Amino acid sequence: MSAILLVAIPLLVAFLSILVKKYAPYLLIIVGLFNLVMLFLLQDGGVIIGGFDQPLGINLLLNLYSRIALILINALIVVIACLNIKDYGKYGSILLLAMAGLNGLVLTVDLFNFFVFLEISGIAAYLITSSNKKPTNTFHYLALGAVGSSLFLFGVIILYAMYGTLNYGAMIEAIAANNNYAEVVLPFTLMFIGLGVEAKLLPFNSWVKGALGHSNTMSGPMIASVYAAALSFVLGRMIDNLFLFQGTLLTIVTVLLTVGILLGDFMAFSSTKTREILLFSSVAQASIVALLFVNGVVAWAVWLIIANALSKTVMFLVINKATKEVGCDETKSLQGLFTKNILVGLAFTLATLSVMGLPLLVGFMIKLNFLTALAGAGQIWLIVAILIASLVEGIYFVRLLVKLWYKGENEISVKYNLSFKVVFVVIALALLAFGSYTAPMNQIDNSVDAVTEVVNNG
Amino acid sequence: MIQYAAIILFVFGLYGLFTNRNVIKMIVSLNVMEVGLNIFIISIGFTYDGIAPILSSTTANGLLYVDPLPQALVLTAIVIGVGTTALGLAIAKSIHKTYNTFDLDEMGDKE
Numbered sequence: 392m393s394a395i396l397l398v399a400i401p402l403l404v405a406f407l408s409i410l411v412k413k414y415a416p417y418l419l420i421i422v423g424l425f426n427l428v429m430l431f432l433l434q435d436g437g438v439i440i441g442g443f444d445q446p447l448g449i450n451l452l453l454n455l456y457s458r459i460a461l462i463l464i465n466a467l468i469v470v471i472a473c474l475n476i477k478d479y480g481k482y483g484s485i486l487l488l489a490m491a492g493l494n495g496l497v498l499t500v501d502l503f504n505f506f507v508f509l510e511i512s513g514i515a516a517y518l519i520t521s522s523n524k525k526p527t528n529t530f531h532y533l534a535l536g537a538v539g540s541s542l543f544l545f546g547v548i549i550l551y552a553m554y555g556t557l558n559y560g561a562m563i564e565a566i567a568a569n570n571n572y573a574e575v576v577l578p579f580t581l582m583f584i585g586l587g588v589e590a591k592l593l594p595f596n597s598w599v600k601g602a603l604g605h606s607n608t609m610s611g612p613m614i615a616s617v618y619a620a621a622l623s624f625v626l627g628r629m630i631d632n633l634f635l636f637q638g639t640l641l642t643i644v645t646v647l648l649t650v651g652i653l654l655g656d657f658m659a660f661s662s663t664k665t666r667e668i669l670l671f672s673s674v675a676q677a678s679i680v681a682l683l684f685v686n687g688v689v690a691w692a693v694w695l696i697i698a699n700a701l702s703k704t705v706m707f708l709v710i711n712k713a714t715k716e717v718g719c720d721e722t723k724s725l726q727g728l729f730t731k732n733i734l735v736g737l738a739f740t741l742a743t744l745s746v747m748g749l750p751l752l753v754g755f756m757i758k759l760n761f762l763t764a765l766a767g768a769g770q771i772w773l774i775v776a777i778l779i780a781s782l783v784e785g786i787y788f789v790r791l792l793v794k795l796w797y798k799g800e801n802e803i804s805v806k807y808n809l810s811f812k813v814v815f816v817v818i819a820l821a822l823l824a825f826g827s828y829t830a831p832m833n834q835i836d837n838s839v840d841a842v843t844e845v846v847n848n849g
Numbered sequence: 850m851i852q853y854a855a856i857i858l859f860v861f862g863l864y865g866l867f868t869n870r871n872v873i874k875m876i877v878s879l880n881v882m883e884v885g886l887n888i889f890i891i892s893i894g895f896t897y898d899g900i901a902p903i904l905s906s907t908t909a910n911g912l913l914y915v916d917p918l919p920q921a922l923v924l925t926a927i928v929i930g931v932g933t934t935a936l937g938l939a940i941a942k943s944i945h946k947t948y949n950t951f952d953l954d955e956m957g958d959k960e
Contacts, residue, residue, distance in 0.1 A: 510933070514936060518936070527944055530937065533933070534879065538863065538866065538882070544886060545886060548922075
């Protein structure tokens, strides 16, 4: 049994499922469950493909970091597939392709192979957003995604020309031996911009409003939760192991991300559309995650990615289902949504309060710990910026919750299936439980993804 | 020298992509950009007087080969580029079917 099966099986089944389209969603669920079982059985370690050891061959790496990422990605894809089996069953093959691409992105430690998986998952993402029936937005996403991955490839090739390898471990060692950060600023900048497009970082994320602003119960959670989580994990690995920003580049990146946090929350504040509020909040959260990685707060960045992915899954599912039935996502039109859906309302409220970072919920523990870690690192201005953003976030989320809980002039009725309610309740309980029981969170530290060490020791 | 040409081609493609409002022209710009990038990648492996990197029983040791890895990378990049272009054209067809135009500005009026 090898970690390569986590990529090979979804990819193989994706092509086979085209022959039996009717069964594609069921195949997707079976493959997703198989991957989850595999992830509990596989041992940590590297996989050498084709017998070519690094730096020549392609290596995959399964460590605690990639295992956490893969469990989250595969579990969420299975849940989203189960909930949308009736309405979006024909997208089963595409979700299999997305699963293969995202698993590969997280596993690979070869930079060109990374580009290939970035394109595979990118093409699957464009097709997923095509379910929104807004082809211009999908095209906008495709064009920006293609530019982003081209810039990433440009950076990778410059690094290859400089160091003669594409392997993370070998390249990290070569850069350290060379000890001249100035010469890697250009390739790192190109790669960061390329990944920033996909990871929804401002100012490279103009596709997000079109892709998520018209999303549905499949595309919303897939892009806002699954893709966002996967890209945050891989961006984090790059920042933590390869980029290790220094000097002017560190200042520029820190300023960009801080502005991203503030602008994301201010744009959410100024929006009256529910989906836009959620998507701009996601943009701000993506910048916070990247900022934590830049400052070496890896462990809490990992937990923040997980908490955000779970919360945003609930929030996008609730709102997109309601929008589909009401026909509009203006907060005014959805007023009183929870008066007849108290259970759904409670789950949505818990998820929202967790994103805001209120006590008793997991979001609070994470926010408290990463702010403490930033204070320990002497980043007082970052803490001030995050607290201002949190205040703005608190205002627009409380305003949204009040609208959704209190009855308006028109009574609206949205019916959520039992399967939706089960998912909402399970996620909400998990957010509540891990707010008090924090022992598992302390089990990982900031060296959770030390790629060089693992690759060199086989 | 060839690398400067490749970068200029890449920038032309990028310029075309951001200044054109016609979907088909944008896809063509995307392709120009990818061609520039592919030429840049190939140029990385180029060696003056280097021979093709094919190992056989008659080739002697110590000969100068061009680097085969960028060639392999470009083959993959071309395939991915074709896939993206095909998807872009499929979306363009869908756009035309919905708005009866390829021009993004005209679509804005109809939305």
